[in-house]
Amino acid sequence: MTAETTLKPRMVGQAIKRREDPQLITGRGNYVDDIKLTGMTHAAILRSPYAHANIKSIDTSKAAAHPGVVAVFTGADMLDINPLPYAWQAAGVPNNANGPRALAHEAVHFVGEGVAVVIAEDRYIARDALDLIEVDYEPLDVVVDAEEATQPGAVQLHENAPNNIVFEWQCGDKAKADDAMAKADMIVKERIINQRLIPTPMETRGCIGHYNGGTDEYTLWMTSQAPHVHKLVLAAFVMGIPEHKIRCIAPNVGGAFGAKIFMYSDYPLVLWASKRIGRPVKYMEDRSENYKQTTHGRDHITDVELGVMKDGKVVGMRVHTYANMGAYLSTASGGIPTTLYGRIITGVYDIPAAHCLVKGVYTNTAMVDAYRGAGRPEASYMIERMMDRAAVELNMDPADIRRKNFIQPDQFPYHNAVGLLPYDSGNYEPALDRALEMAGYANFRQQQAEARKQGKYLGLGISSYVEICGVAPTAWVMSEGWGAGLWESANVKVQLTGKVTVFTGTMPHGQGVETTFAQIVADELGVGYDDVDIKYGDTANTPMGYGTYGSRSLVVGGSAMKKSLDKIKEKAKRIAAHLLEANPADMEFADGKAFVKGSPDRAKTIAEIAAAAAVGANLPPGEEPFLDATSYYDPPNCTFPFGTHICIVEVDPDTGRVDLKRYIAVDDCGPQINPLIVEGQIHGGIAQGLAQAMYERAVYDENGQLISGTLMDYAIPTAAMVPHIETDYTVTPSPANPLGVKGAGEAGTIASAQAVMNAVIDALAPFGVKHMQMPATPENVWKTIHSK
Amino acid sequence: MEQDFLTVRVKVNGVDKRVAVEPRRMLSDFLREDLGLTGTNLGCEHGSCGACTVLVDGQSVRACLMFAVQVHGKSVMTVEGLASDGQMHALQEAFWEKQGQQCGFCTPGFLMSSYELLQHNPNPNEAEIRHAISGNICRCTGYQHIVEAVQAASEKA
Numbered sequence: 001m002t003a004e005t006t007l008k009p010r011m012v013g014q015a016i017k018r019r020e021d022p023q024l025i026t027g028r029g030n031y032v033d034d035i036k037l038t039g040m041t042h043a044a045i046l047r048s049p050y051a052h053a054n055i056k057s058i059d060t061s062k063a064a065a066h067p068g069v070v071a072v073f074t075g076a077d078m079l080d081i082n083p084l085p086y087a088w089q090a091a092g093v094p095n096n097a098n099g100p101r102a103l104a105h106e107a108v109h110f111v112g113e114g115v116a117v118v119i120a121e122d123r124y125i126a127r128d129a130l131d132l133i134e135v136d137y138e139p140l141d142v143v144v145d146a147e148e149a150t151q152p153g154a155v156q157l158h159e160n161a162p163n164n165i166v167f168e169w170q171c172g173d174k175a176k177a178d179d180a181m182a183k184a185d186m187i188v189k190e191r192i193i194n195q196r197l198i199p200t201p202m203e204t205r206g207c208i209g210h211y212n213g214g215t216d217e218y219t220l221w222m223t224s225q226a227p228h229v230h231k232l233v234l235a236a237f238v239m240g241i242p243e244h245k246i247r248c249i250a251p252n253v254g255g256a257f258g259a260k261i262f263m264y265s266d267y268p269l270v271l272w273a274s275k276r277i278g279r280p281v282k283y284m285e286d287r288s289e290n291y292k293q294t295t296h297g298r299d300h301i302t303d304v305e306l307g308v309m310k311d312g313k314v315v316g317m318r319v320h321t322y323a324n325m326g327a328y329l330s331t332a333s334g335g336i337p338t339t340l341y342g343r344i345i346t347g348v349y350d351i352p353a354a355h356c357l358v359k360g361v362y363t364n365t366a367m368v369d370a371y372r373g374a375g376r377p378e379a380s381y382m383i384e385r386m387m388d389r390a391a392v393e394l395n396m397d398p399a400d401i402r403r404k405n406f407i408q409p410d411q412f413p414y415h416n417a418v419g420l421l422p423y424d425s426g427n428y429e430p431a432l433d434r435a436l437e438m439a440g441y442a443n444f445r446q447q448q449a450e451a452r453k454q455g456k457y458l459g460l461g462i463s464s465y466v467e468i469c470g471v472a473p474t475a476w477v478m479s480e481g482w483g484a485g486l487w488e489s490a491n492v493k494v495q496l497t498g499k500v501t502v503f504t505g506t507m508p509h510g511q512g513v514e515t516t517f518a519q520i521v522a523d524e525l526g527v528g529y530d531d532v533d534i535k536y537g538d539t540a541n542t543p544m545g546y547g548t549y550g551s552r553s554l555v556v557g558g559s560a561m562k563k564s565l566d567k568i569k570e571k572a573k574r575i576a577a578h579l580l581e582a583n584p585a586d587m588e589f590a591d592g593k594a595f596v597k598g599s600p601d602r603a604k605t606i607a608e609i610a611a612a613a614a615v616g617a618n619l620p621p622g623e624e625p626f627l628d629a630t631s632y633y634d635p636p637n638c639t640f641p642f643g644t645h646i647c648i649v650e651v652d653p654d655t656g657r658v659d660l661k662r663y664i665a666v667d668d669c670g671p672q673i674n675p676l677i678v679e680g681q682i683h684g685g686i687a688q689g690l691a692q693a694m695y696e697r698a699v700y701d702e703n704g705q706l707i708s709g710t711l712m713d714y715a716i717p718t719a720a721m722v723p724h725i726e727t728d729y730t731v732t733p734s735p736a737n738p739l740g741v742k743g744a745g746e747a748g749t750i751a752s753a754q755a756v757m758n759a760v761i762d763a764l765a766p767f768g769v770k771h772m773q774m775p776a777t778p779e780n781v782w783k784t785i786h787s788k
Numbered sequence: 789m790e791q792d793f794l795t796v797r798v799k800v801n802g803v804d805k806r807v808a809v810e811p812r813r814m815l816s817d818f819l820r821e822d823l824g825l826t827g828t829n830l831g832c833e834h835g836s837c838g839a840c841t842v843l844v845d846g847q848s849v850r851a852c853l854m855f856a857v858q859v860h861g862k863s864v865m866t867v868e869g870l871a872s873d874g875q876m877h878a879l880q881e882a883f884w885e886k887q888g889q890q891c892g893f894c895t896p897g898f899l900m901s902s903y904e905l906l907q908h909n910p911n912p913n914e915a916e917i918r919h920a921i922s923g924n925i926c927r928c929t930g931y932q933h934i935v936e937a938v939q940a941a942s943e944k945a
Binding site: 018028030256509679680716 | 890
């Protein structure tokens with residue numbers, strides 16, 4: 001089944017403006033910090049100034065006596081809250097796992113770890129009282145670099161993790177890769193560092209916990225990408241609350257980029273504290289806390305070798321990566337540098353032999369988990385840098401070496417050498433061709449040569465990428481170490497008056513899912529777009545779903561909704577047949593009507609059918625009243641979006657300044673439901689990947705202090721730092737879901753860092769530069785030129 | 789000392805307000821907590837992200853860097869004051885049309901910075917727009933649709 005046969009283009013495919021936006025642009029958004037409950041108190045958390053220390057004592061008496069303070073608690077008070085669990089561990093190998101507690105008990109392992117909480121009448125008083133808490137720390141040695149942490153003599157963070165190793169995981173065939181490398185004409189080696197990044201949603205994380213002693217029910221308003229998962233984990237693993245006694249609500253969420261998927265200490269803390277004090281408790285991170293304690297991304301140190309033949313064919317690949325996991329294992333962290341990285345290191349290329357060894361390592365830093373792209377940007381950056389690196393050694397055009405090695409259209413479904421599910425569909429060359437055409441590549445090398453004669457250093461970088469999206473199916477992800485499902489759900493109700501309400505288990509937070517889903521419903525049921533409402537975010541009224549991340553809401557959640565729409569159409573046909581006294585087998589559904597085949601006048605509209613179903617007085621024997629359906633969809637495969645991005649830069653060798661002259665993106669996310677929304681996702685994704693290449697770097701000093709701890713020190717790009725982005729698309733439907741869609745949320749981020757870096761390094765070729773580490777700041781570029 | 793309150797008289801979105809506040813009350817908290825104007829969002833509270841941008845006597849300020857008592861006798865405009873009689877402002881219409889937002893958290897600040905720009909420069913070019921909004925951070929959009937929205941609004945005006 002393809003998109004062409006299932007979706008008639010009426011609303012679907014139109015770049016309509018989003019229904020989410022009027023409230024957001026008139027100041028009527030409803031984010032967690034906008035919510036006030038009667039009797040609500042405010043929590044402030046005292047955070048460790050040391051990256052590694054034993055806590056010898058904590059004196060909270062002065063804080064507790066401060067006017068306006070309701071209560072002060074420490075880790076010792078909360079030992080009935082379990083350490084936070086790790087839902088995704090590296091598969092098939094031992095994991096020396098450790099999770100953080102709601103508040104640290106006896107020791108701290110990173111700067112920013114919570115040690116005490118003050119609950120007060122307002123936020124100002126709570127902050128005042130933090131200064132009155134006295135903690136006696138015994139500082140310990142610190143390690144922040146993942147490779148150093150594994151060396152003899154490094155300080156040990158956790159007793160169960162010798163040499164600070166969390167896991168050693170591998171994929172691919174080592175012997176085969178070694179053999180291929182031995183037979184290669186040339187081995188190209190590089191050390192590639194994918195620096196630590198801070199996700200930085202503009203809304204920090206926060207929550208309000210409310211325990212109702214009358215009903216024994218807990219409610220948690222939270223900044224969440226996955227409220228159902230949070231509910232499940234809080235109930236089953238962290239607090240032991242019966243699952244039917246806890247409700248999680250995510251209202252508007254102000255961006256997330258992965259960081260709001262996970263379980264954090266403050267969620268059980270506010271629920272626990274609310275029960276203790278009998279009042280609601282709100283906690284909102286400030287930006288400094290967000291930077292210190294919410295998860296970071298990337299942070300890989302990788303040694304990679306590519307075995308290549310003289311004609312440019314890549315025959316083998318070997319990868320060794322230190323993945324910095326931070327001080328504890330975050331919720332999904334084990335799967336990011338393993339399944340979502342190691343299994344896609346060969347990218348868009350048919351490399352017959354490959355092996356990847358990943359060491360996950362504890363350090364005295366914030367936990368590292370999924371950040372937009374999550375593993376796939378690290379993999380794509382590495383292989384795309386290496387393809388350019390090999391092209392330079394072979395004196396080959398970087399476009400040609402890519403063409404030479406592309407997986408060909410007739411090879412799909414394609415099984416790579418590192419054990420991933422088969423790539424669903426792809427056609428890589430047209431996207432490359434289109435991007436080259438847009439960039440004017442035919443003339444570029446000549447322009448570049450002429451510019452160099454005038455002392456101007458132009459560079460062009462190509463990035464051809466593939467990613468793993470719509471992450472599922474459940475059986476596969478469980479075999480890869482994930483501890484639950486990854487199916488999605490949707491309940492669709494056609495109300496008595498013909499209006500449609502969809503309850504989805506996904507949790508959009510800026511992706512425009514309400515608009516996209518409503519476009520699909522309007523076409524499928526033939527109802528007015530404005531007669532459709534999409535609801536999400538409250539575990540009390542939406543069906544269980546795993547949430548919004550991994551470019552999966554439309555792919556998996558949209559497909560679940562499609563299944564429910566199909567069920568509704570079947571039921572509508574049965575009811576219409578009854579009302580029309582026709583044979584159910586003769587009925588068809590199209591354009592909002594169920595009608596008798598060949599007699600389109602013998603028809604009932606969806607509104608008429610919904611009314612009949614809701615009243616229920618005249619239904620076929622055995623038919624239940626009401627026109628609704630609930631579905632759960634677990635896809636047979638992931639999807640594999642792809643494309644080619646090209647960046648053109650000019651580097652000033654005197655200052656090291658990189659001028660981003662052009663950025664071109666040709667992406668293939670399958671058929672597009674709303675091209676305006678896709679475009680926005682691509683732009684935003686590119687800005688984040690480009691920022692890694694140009695600006696961003698989370699820096700810890702040797703004492704484990706986060707030097708880039710505010711927005712003054714961590715360089716999120718502004719409008720003046722991001723270029724105009726030129727986009728185009730190819731369309732290759734996925735066979736893995738009934739909508740044919742592939743997902744677009746992460747593509748930009750996965751593709752862009754290497755497009756920029758390849759361009760910068762191309763520009764610096766006359767200086768003998770073959771590789772440099774990100775970010776390409778003026779200082780870094782200048783030093784790179786002058787170190788040659 | 790901490791019990792001392794000062795009375796702030798201020799016009800907010802055209803309406804006179806008189807509220808007693810602690811001298812240390814930030815303008816951002818005053819707007820959000822005391823007046824219930826939660827459209828002004830707080831992204832960093834150290835003056836870097838611009839999400840809390842409002843206009844004081846027509847000039848953009850970071851509400852998180854100003855005390856409420858500093859707006860005594862002045863006029864404040866927030867995102868809630870942009871629309872009138874239920875009609876969106878041309879900038880809001882343009883942000884909707886061009887999808888100038890995704891999660892929407894930074895959007896009120898962008899609207900206020902853009903409003904100030906168009907007051908001074910009704911026909912800005914792309915570079916001028918990018919410069920004018922470079923005190924605001926958006927993590928979702930990559931800015932292109934925001935720039936297009938401001939351009940579209942300036943063309944309508």
